[in-house]
Amino acid sequence: MAGTGKAHLRNNDDVILRVEDLVMEFPVGHTGLKVHAVSGISFDVRRGETLGVVGESGCGKSTTGKALMMLPKPTSGSVMFEGTELTSLSPDDMRAARTRMQMIFQDPISSLNPRRKVRDIVREPLLIWKRGTAAEQLEKVDALLEEVGIDPQRAAESQAHQFSGGQCQRISIARSLVLDPSMIICDEPVSALDVSVQAQVLNLLEDLKAKHGLTLVFIAHDLAVVKNISDRIQVMYLGKICEVAPSNSLYTEPAHHYTKVLIDSIPVPDPDVAIHQVAIEGEPPSPVAPPSGCRFNPRCPAADDRCREEEPQLRKVGSGHFVACHHPLIGGEAPVAVRR
Amino acid sequence: MSPQQAASARDLVQASSRQIEGPLLEVTDLHTHFRTDRGLVRAVDGVSFSLQRGRSLGIVGESGSGKTVLSRSIMGLLPKRNTERSGSVYFEGREIIDLPMAERRRIWGREMSMIFQDPMTSLNPVMRIGKQIGEGLRLHLGMSKEDARATALHLLRDVRIPEPEKRLDQYAFELSGGMRQRVMIALAMACGPTLLFADEPTTALDVTVQAQILDLINVQRRERNMSLILVTHDLGVVAGHTDEIMVMYGGRMVEKAPTRVLFANMKMPYTEALLNSIPKIEDPSHTRLNVIPGRPPDLVNPPKGCRFAPRCSFAQDRCITEEPPLMTAEHPEHVYACWYPVGSPSHRARSAELAANAGAR
Numbered sequence: 001m002a003g004t005g006k007a008h009l010r011n012n013d014d015v016i017l018r019v020e021d022l023v024m025e026f027p028v029g030h031t032g033l034k035v036h037a038v039s040g041i042s043f044d045v046r047r048g049e050t051l052g053v054v055g056e057s058g059c060g061k062s063t064t065g066k067a068l069m070m071l072p073k074p075t076s077g078s079v080m081f082e083g084t085e086l087t088s089l090s091p092d093d094m095r096a097a098r099t100r101m102q103m104i105f106q107d108p109i110s111s112l113n114p115r116r117k118v119r120d121i122v123r124e125p126l127l128i129w130k131r132g133t134a135a136e137q138l139e140k141v142d143a144l145l146e147e148v149g150i151d152p153q154r155a156a157e158s159q160a161h162q163f164s165g166g167q168c169q170r171i172s173i174a175r176s177l178v179l180d181p182s183m184i185i186c187d188e189p190v191s192a193l194d195v196s197v198q199a200q201v202l203n204l205l206e207d208l209k210a211k212h213g214l215t216l217v218f219i220a221h222d223l224a225v226v227k228n229i230s231d232r233i234q235v236m237y238l239g240k241i242c243e244v245a246p247s248n249s250l251y252t253e254p255a256h257h258y259t260k261v262l263i264d265s266i267p268v269p270d271p272d273v274a275i276h277q278v279a280i281e282g283e284p285p286s287p288v289a290p291p292s293g294c295r296f297n298p299r300c301p302a303a304d305d306r307c308r309e310e311e312p313q314l315r316k317v318g319s320g321h322f323v324a325c326h327h328p329l330i331g332g333e334a335p336v337a338v339r340r
Numbered sequence: 341m342s343p344q345q346a347a348s349a350r351d352l353v354q355a356s357s358r359q360i361e362g363p364l365l366e367v368t369d370l371h372t373h374f375r376t377d378r379g380l381v382r383a384v385d386g387v388s389f390s391l392q393r394g395r396s397l398g399i400v401g402e403s404g405s406g407k408t409v410l411s412r413s414i415m416g417l418l419p420k421r422n423t424e425r426s427g428s429v430y431f432e433g434r435e436i437i438d439l440p441m442a443e444r445r446r447i448w449g450r451e452m453s454m455i456f457q458d459p460m461t462s463l464n465p466v467m468r469i470g471k472q473i474g475e476g477l478r479l480h481l482g483m484s485k486e487d488a489r490a491t492a493l494h495l496l497r498d499v500r501i502p503e504p505e506k507r508l509d510q511y512a513f514e515l516s517g518g519m520r521q522r523v524m525i526a527l528a529m530a531c532g533p534t535l536l537f538a539d540e541p542t543t544a545l546d547v548t549v550q551a552q553i554l555d556l557i558n559v560q561r562r563e564r565n566m567s568l569i570l571v572t573h574d575l576g577v578v579a580g581h582t583d584e585i586m587v588m589y590g591g592r593m594v595e596k597a598p599t600r601v602l603f604a605n606m607k608m609p610y611t612e613a614l615l616n617s618i619p620k621i622e623d624p625s626h627t628r629l630n631v632i633p634g635r636p637p638d639l640v641n642p643p644k645g646c647r648f649a650p651r652c653s654f655a656q657d658r659c660i661t662e663e664p665p666l667m668t669a670e671h672p673e674h675v676y677a678c679w680y681p682v683g684s685p686s687h688r689a690r691s692a693e694l695a696a697n698a699g700a701r
């Protein structure tokens with residue numbers, strides 16, 4: 001699964017974001033060791049599209065999301081957003097570029113300033129960028145708050161702790177929209193919420209995306225959630241891309257063994273299907289010393305010597321469907337003996 | 341003593357302390373109210389149920405439904421200050437609701453124990469794993485240091501931690517989230533409790549690890565003949581792992597049934613709405629999710645009639661004025677609190693009406 005390669009990149013004008021060979025490494029103290037958080041991934045997002053990024057903890061999905069915002073700047077690689085190369089921008093230009101791409105985070109309560117009134121939090125970006133008169137700003141803020149389902153009157157009087165988790169996430173969404181960005185990076189926006197509230201927020205994101213013509217990068221570990229909101233899904237493991245596919249074909253015809261594991265691990269709310277099978281044993285290895293060859297090989301049921309030595313490249317197995325695996329579940333040259 | 345001997349000594353202690361007759365746990369009209377500046381928060385408001393030996397019960401509900409407070413009230417983990425508790429908790433044939441702290445501590449770990457949601461903050465950060473597991477063994481079972489260590493190693497093997505010898509001398513921060521949760525399970529099972537509480541044990545974990553941990557809890561439960569109370573907000577988690585399910589809303593039990601009966605024939609519109617709000621992997625992407633509008637009730641001033649009525653698409657006048665009692669469904673162990681349950685004529689009529697409206701829009 002090591003998944004380097006660019007066979008899946010698309011060449012047309014409506015690509016809003018194009019990432020090539022993105023590498024993100026962090027030093028481990030003064031040991032000289034490095035955490036290989038993201039190791040050379042390439043992907044693109046079309047205008048108006050929702051790209052889902054899914055994987056376990058430590059697969060580099062959040063690091064990727066932050067690297068798009070240059071938080072911090074990637075170790076190497078290129079991030080082209082709306083025709084601008086972000087990695088070479090000066091800090092001031094980057095600040096300006098961030099008005100076009102916004103981010104919402106996992107923990108909605110800690111991502112809002114606890115000491116300020118909610119309406120002021122949502123208005124702050126407009127004050128910083130001096131957009132419009134005070135009256136225009138407040139009108140815009142109130143309209144957005146209404147749109148996400150928060151009473152503007154209450155928002156003017158209350159602080160974040162007076163709202164529930166779901167409401168705080170709505171407030172974060174309103175704040176991210178106030179500068180009219182073209183792209184929003186959502187980093188596990190519903191993981192901390194109850195299922196009932198999760199459904200409300202997912203529907204809200206779909207509505208806002210349609211209304212404001214947004215492009216979304218939606219990062220989460222729950223494949224069912226990601227599938228619901230995304231047009232395309234990118235599966236990551238230990239800093240590499242395993243598979244990229246349209247949401248529906250990823251589920252009906254997973255090509256990568258790891259994707260299959262993720263699908264099989266989802267608990268099914270039906271006692272008759274839930275005759276339980278553990279889909280995979282163990283946990284991902286340390287990103288400080290990732291395995292050679294395909295990074296999934298130590299846990300993969302189909303791994304052989306080739307997988308331990310040679311890194312697989314992303315290649316096409318279907319329409320818009322790419323996989324980095326020597327022995328994919330579909331589209332391989334020959335059937336593989338799978339040990340279980 | 342070899343590890344095997346230590347383990348058999350432990351099994352002997354477990355067996356001798358176990359009674360055979362009657363339900364293991366019987367909770368009657370349990371109320372837990374918290375005094376706050378805003379008024380009395382009725383977190384648990386009159387819950388009754390019983391749990392048989394070796395059985396597993398899932399408690400499901402949204403945040404603020406009272407599921408966590410219920411499990412903590414039974415175990416006696418809530419502070420006395422500003423808490424009002426009434427009702428009865430009968431465990432192993434005796435009343436434990438007002439036990440003094442010294443006696444309660446004898447129950448914790450040895451007869452009932454709990455696995456918490458966040459394994460990082462529930463483990464002692466400055467005590468080695470082996471010593472932490474051994475602490476209860478030495479205190480409750482009077483084991484020597486060496487025996488406790490040998491038993492701790494045995495337990496770490498039981499929960500399938502890789503390299504268990506090495507883990508004994510490590511600290512919690514040196515382990516991954518999944519491994520920490522395995523240590524929590526070993527810790528909770530160390531003294532052979534008859535009742536295990538697991539409060540959102542997998543919410544902080546990845547899906548792949550979640551499946552492993554749920555499986556582990558179930559295997560250990562069967563091997564040790566423990567009863568399990570699994571608290572979660574995810575109906576998917578309880579479906580495959582419990583014998584019975586209790587649904588809570590606004591501090592009350594609103595439905596309870598054997599798992600298969602519940603999924604085949606749910607009565608409360610709330611249970612159905614909760615199930616329908618989970619995104620289904622087999623649905624095509626961009627399928628509109630069914631939401632439960634609004635939020636759970638304020639437990640200082642809960643609604644007068646059915647507590648779910650303000651959010652219920654099927655509520656009628658009676659639901660707003662009169663609280664439904666627990667009624668028994670076709671299956672004798674299936675109870676629910678609803679005037680117009682799923683499948684009743686008025687529910688069916690309203691469903692048709694809603695479907696027509698949705699079509700017209």
